[in-house]
Amino acid sequence: MPGTLGIIGWIIIGGLAGWIASKIMKTDAQQGILLNIVVGIVGAFLGGLLLSLLGVDTDGAGLIFTFITAIAGACLLLFGVKALTGNRSRV
Template sequence: MPGTLGIIGWIIIGGLAGWIASKVMKTDAEQGVLLNIIVGIVGAFIGGFLLSLLGVDTDGAGLIFTFLTAIAGACLLIFGVKALTGGRSRV
């Protein structure tokens, strides 16, 4: 996520990305606002890391690209946690 967003931007984008990812992955009833924020922010880091491994330059990519990266990373995070716990997780 770009450094120009600041902490409030990270929280807002993370919360929205985590919420959308939880809807997509059908875990919304299990997650609260705080967990959505955490999943979204961690998802943004996961998505950014994976894109950098693929050679995609994410620096200065823009707010929409950052948001979509956070959603994709959050979905991967939820999928991974569900796979490791057999679907019994709170994420």
């Protein structure tokens, strides 16, 4: 995520991305707001890392691209957790 957002921006973007991802992956009933924020922030890092490994330049890509990347990364994170835990996890 861009450094210009600051910590409050990271929390807001992370919370929204984590919440949307939990709706998409149908884990929203199991997650609270703090877990949504964590999933969204970790998902943003995961999505950004994967895009950079694929050669996509994410620097200066804009807020909407950052938000979409965070949602996609959070969905991947939730999918991975569900696959590893066999859906018995609280994530």
